[in-house]
Amino acid sequence: MRIACPYCGLRDVQEFAYAGDSCPQRPDGPDATEGVMFEYVYLRDNSHGIHEEFWYHAAACNAWLVVRRNTLTHAIDSVFPVKDRKAGTES
Amino acid sequence: MSAQSLRLAGGGLIDRAQALTFRFDGKSYEGYAGDTLASALLANGVRLFGRSFKYHRPRGVFSAGPEEPNALVELRSGARREPNTRATTIELFEGLDAKSQNRWPSLAFDLQAINGLASPALVAGFYYKTFMWPVAFWEKLYEPLIRRAAGLGRAARLEDPDHYEKAFAFCDVLVIGGGPAGLSAALAAGRSGARIILCDEDFRLGGRLLSEKREINGRPAADWLAATLVELASLSEVRLMPRTCVFGLYDHGIFGAVERVNDHVAVPPAHQPRQRGWRIYAKRAILASGALERPIVFPGNDRPGVMLAGAVRTYINRFGVLPGRDVVVFTTGDNGWDTVSELAAAGIRVASIVDSRSEIDPAFKALAERVGARLFTGGIVESTRGGHQLRSVIVRDASNTRSLVPCDLLAVANGWNPTLHLASHQGGRAVWNEAAQAFVPGALPSGLAVAGSAAARFTLADALRDGARLGREMVAEIGVTPTAAEAVPSTDTETIGLKPVWRVKGGTGKAFVDFQNDVTDKDVELAAREGFRSVEHLKRYTTLGMGTDQGKTSNVIGLAIMAELEGREISDLGTTIFRPPYTPVAIGALAGHHRGKNFRPMRLPPTHHWSCELGADFVVSGQWTRAKCYPKPGEDLLRTINREVLAVRNGVGVCDVSTLGKIDIRGSDACEFLERVYINGWKTLPVGRARFGVMLREDGFVMDDGTTSRLDENHFLMTTSTANAGKVLQHLNFCHQVLWPNLEVHIVSVSEQWAQVAIAGPRSRDVLRGVVDTEHDISNENFPYLAAREITVGGSIPARLFRISFSGELAYELAVPADYGVALMRALMEAGEHFSITPYGLDALDVMRIEKGHVGGTEFNGQTTARDLGFGKMMSSKKDFVGRLMAKREALTQPDRPCLVGFRSVNSMSPLTAGAHFVCVGQLAVMENDEGYMTSVAYSPNLECWIALGFLKNGPTRLGEHIRAVDPLRNHDVEVEVCSSVFFDPEGARLHG
Numbered sequence A: 001m002r003i004a005c006p007y008c009g010l011r012d013v014q015e016f017a018y019a020g021d022s023c024p025q026r027p028d029g030p031d032a033t034e035g036v037m038f039e040y041v042y043l044r045d046n047s048h049g050i051h052e053e054f055w056y057h058a059a060a061c062n063a064w065l066v067v068r069r070n071t072l073t074h075a076i077d078s079v080f081p082v083k084d085r086k087a088g089t090e091s
Numbered sequence B: 001m002s003a004q005s006l007r008l009a010g011g012g013l014i015d016r017a018q019a020l021t022f023r024f025d026g027k028s029y030e031g032y033a034g035d036t037l038a039s040a041l042l043a044n045g046v047r048l049f050g051r052s053f054k055y056h057r058p059r060g061v062f063s064a065g066p067e068e069p070n071a072l073v074e075l076r077s078g079a080r081r082e083p084n085t086r087a088t089t090i091e092l093f094e095g096l097d098a099k100s101q102n103r104w105p106s107l108a109f110d111l112q113a114i115n116g117l118a119s120p121a122l123v124a125g126f127y128y129k130t131f132m133w134p135v136a137f138w139e140k141l142y143e144p145l146i147r148r149a150a151g152l153g154r155a156a157r158l159e160d161p162d163h164y165e166k167a168f169a170f171c172d173v174l175v176i177g178g179g180p181a182g183l184s185a186a187l188a189a190g191r192s193g194a195r196i197i198l199c200d201e202d203f204r205l206g207g208r209l210l211s212e213k214r215e216i217n218g219r220p221a222a223d224w225l226a227a228t229l230v231e232l233a234s235l236s237e238v239r240l241m242p243r244t245c246v247f248g249l250y251d252h253g254i255f256g257a258v259e260r261v262n263d264h265v266a267v268p269p270a271h272q273p274r275q276r277g278w279r280i281y282a283k284r285a286i287l288a289s290g291a292l293e294r295p296i297v298f299p300g301n302d303r304p305g306v307m308l309a310g311a312v313r314t315y316i317n318r319f320g321v322l323p324g325r326d327v328v329v330f331t332t333g334d335n336g337w338d339t340v341s342e343l344a345a346a347g348i349r350v351a352s353i354v355d356s357r358s359e360i361d362p363a364f365k366a367l368a369e370r371v372g373a374r375l376f377t378g379g380i381v382e383s384t385r386g387g388h389q390l391r392s393v394i395v396r397d398a399s400n401t402r403s404l405v406p407c408d409l410l411a412v413a414n415g416w417n418p419t420l421h422l423a424s425h426q427g428g429r430a431v432w433n434e435a436a437q438a439f440v441p442g443a444l445p446s447g448l449a450v451a452g453s454a455a456a457r458f459t460l461a462d463a464l465r466d467g468a469r470l471g472r473e474m475v476a477e478i479g480v481t482p483t484a485a486e487a488v489p490s491t492d493t494e495t496i497g498l499k500p501v502w503r504v505k506g507g508t509g510k511a512f513v514d515f516q517n518d519v520t521d522k523d524v525e526l527a528a529r530e531g532f533r534s535v536e537h538l539k540r541y542t543t544l545g546m547g548t549d550q551g552k553t554s555n556v557i558g559l560a561i562m563a564e565l566e567g568r569e570i571s572d573l574g575t576t577i578f579r580p581p582y583t584p585v586a587i588g589a590l591a592g593h594h595r596g597k598n599f600r601p602m603r604l605p606p607t608h609h610w611s612c613e614l615g616a617d618f619v620v621s622g623q624w625t626r627a628k629c630y631p632k633p634g635e636d637l638l639r640t641i642n643r644e645v646l647a648v649r650n651g652v653g654v655c656d657v658s659t660l661g662k663i664d665i666r667g668s669d670a671c672e673f674l675e676r677v678y679i680n681g682w683k684t685l686p687v688g689r690a691r692f693g694v695m696l697r698e699d700g701f702v703m704d705d706g707t708t709s710r711l712d713e714n715h716f717l718m719t720t721s722t723a724n725a726g727k728v729l730q731h732l733n734f735c736h737q738v739l740w741p742n743l744e745v746h747i748v749s750v751s752e753q754w755a756q757v758a759i760a761g762p763r764s765r766d767v768l769r770g771v772v773d774t775e776h777d778i779s780n781e782n783f784p785y786l787a788a789r790e791i792t793v794g795g796s797i798p799a800r801l802f803r804i805s806f807s808g809e810l811a812y813e814l815a816v817p818a819d820y821g822v823a824l825m826r827a828l829m830e831a832g833e834h835f836s837i838t839p840y841g842l843d844a845l846d847v848m849r850i851e852k853g854h855v856g857g858t859e860f861n862g863q864t865t866a867r868d869l870g871f872g873k874m875m876s877s878k879k880d881f882v883g884r885l886m887a888k889r890e891a892l893t894q895p896d897r898p899c900l901v902g903f904r905s906v907n908s909m910s911p912l913t914a915g916a917h918f919v920c921v922g923q924l925a926v927m928e929n930d931e932g933y934m935t936s937v938a939y940s941p942n943l944e945c946w947i948a949l950g951f952l953k954n955g956p957t958r959l960g961e962h963i964r965a966v967d968p969l970r971n972h973d974v975e976v977e978v979c980s981s982v983f984f985d986p987e988g989a990r991l992h993g
Ligand SMILES: [Zn+2]
Pocket: A005, A006, A007, A008, A009, A057, A060, A061, A062, A063
């Protein structure tokens, strides 16, 4: 596979580290409960089709990216820095 | 030396001026440049090439290409011995040495052919049925027995003396296959100026044009081939890669290929690789891989002398070899008749032609008459006779009359299977095409097109047409303007009528479906009878298609027979999915130079060469090669370590600690960020001070520890353990970019920018004074324990000084820009000469940290919590931090969970071993009685006994108890006393001196 890093261009997948589903949100703060945290840490759907997931460009720019990948075909239809996503949702 | 008695007088693409001498089974032969091992042996009259896998039946050459199931040999000898190489693809070279496989004591006289008599025991599923019980017998008795009887070649068992390379290529269009379809595609695409790579596994480009006497544009096809190769060579963006097998298609247009750079010489020239593993990134690809001919299943169809009809054409036309003198052609379609005319043209007698079809073109009848062959229409070959060599066939004609036809070669033509493997590597299933009577590529991976025979478009005209069209289409798809279309070359006429016969019933004897794995039609019947009817079950139960040839000649026939037995259509049965590699790939080609010490990058600390000058011993620790110790002449390992430890504890020592991870963290929220990633608090840390921190993974287990210094209000320098430097950086970036992007913080690794040296021992300050610029006051009062400041050394060289200690002594770590590392070390040695300063290595460092109970890599094993490590009280209850909630889980806070404590040998001279498990004295050393495990051990020259750290149930409440440390792997069983994990200077007085 190849991933088009927004900073570095089209790079081989060996440069990246995978970190699974990008949708779960960490339950931040002192009020978070153990149950919710457990779900965040361990429970993931085994998606069939489009999957938004984290990839870390470890061998280059150190950016955490959100990659939309079809788990059936490995076709990737978008890649963007995770920072942009967060900024987008909170602004 | 044997004469090449079966070499035709003329013709063939061999260089008769260049004779090559080679050996097979110890006997010397001669062949020509341009031969394969198979063609050269055939020219010398050799028919018997090996013994079959299970039944040790004599086997000869069956094909002329990569599909060969029989003629597998051990190539070369000694460390270069390569088992299971296909004689049909080995390019002949001077001095080639090959041996037949799987025979004992000799190829012609094989005692184990008796397996054939015991064959009822070796039918499908026999492994599963026969050797079930008792379990212990499998490993000791059955497996060695079967392995001796049934097998392939032997691995060399020596280190491969040759080099392999990895290489990368990028292109617009990759053309796979150098036959007429591939060449015409490369030409049509290449003329546009696009970047083209054409690969063919063969050492000569041309594909079927090398094997057949055909015409293009009214001239011999060889003329078109020569002109095409000349034009392709003239195009600067076209790269022709013969001897290069594209073995796999991976995601996003990435192809794996192996270039056999020097497989056609005995020993690669100096500095050249034997093979080169390519990764080819292609925007588009055209699969023009041709097709593989199918056998027919009938008793004795494996006898040496039975050969695919297309292979017969190849041996005659390409290699100028007479594959037999009396030939019977058994065909189920028009294509077999091409072999008849080629045989006749070469002056070889065709005794009989058996065409299974009752209606055939009158032109074929006329051809049979012209060559003087007896013609059986609607007939079949029922069985074969002969020992190591075909002597005759039994033909059953349309009226069921049997005739014995003497012959020494039977050419079998049953249609072709498109070589569609790569089209299915992405999971696409092949689909049955009734008209072509073959599986054709189904849904294609994006960017891939299929041309010619690989798409079951079997005529030469279609191959040329497909190639020309797809070549232009593919470049157009990537935005390159193709040149104007030219007229597709014309060819002589060709008909491809076919009515395949999958198997012939009625004869007696074994009829093989999979030659390499010795799977017969009876095995397929048995599988059907026992309910293993799905394609995948059939394959696994019978092992059909699971040999090194991966069923290139057998899969489709196996399916067809199963369909027939089940009364279903082949199209309903489906087919298995092909997976890479298309042909076997040597691990060396995948590893390239990454083996031995080059398996991974080697990182050297800044003072490595200085350590070499001192005669240090080194140890590989992860990617790093670090100084283990600095032995003096005649000093053994333990004495060296003891001397280094005592030198530090009583005087002063220096050690390069640059390998520690160093992460620079800045920004107005830097402190808040540390609060969230560490379990302990950071808000109270003043500028100019360092603090020890522990970080958890989100699942509550410890990730790493280290000291972090506050160099300025919003500027921190974090250190990590050597092993976790990368992991911690990734984690911090995750925390920042994913979890808390709104924190104003900047994180960058500076591990390689700074050389860092530990100066440890009671005299360390005295030594430091010799290198630190005098304006910096490093007195105990002004620079106390845990001070951390930016200073200068050696006259204004920027540096960072930290008063931290891993050894438990008065100690400092001094960092300078990496290029100053060696100069700093030399300056320290000079400044410390008066104090007998001693360089110490990783081992002494380890002894001292164990004496102090400091945890290290073996304690951070991913299964230990902060509480297990004795850091429970550091966990802040006033803030949220990564891992906080998960660390509170019930099982992680059980009071009897193994916790860190120290251990010492009861008999002080009994060495301890890390990895030993604890059991109470008097109890059996079994899992139920497990009390914990030992993680770090050392001989302490200060305590004069063996000491250890480890995790013990209720550890801190058991001080003074005696317990066994049992290590069944290394046969160790030592009684130890549980004690505090801090063995030396428990009050920590020495730190503050
Ligand atoms: Zn990047």
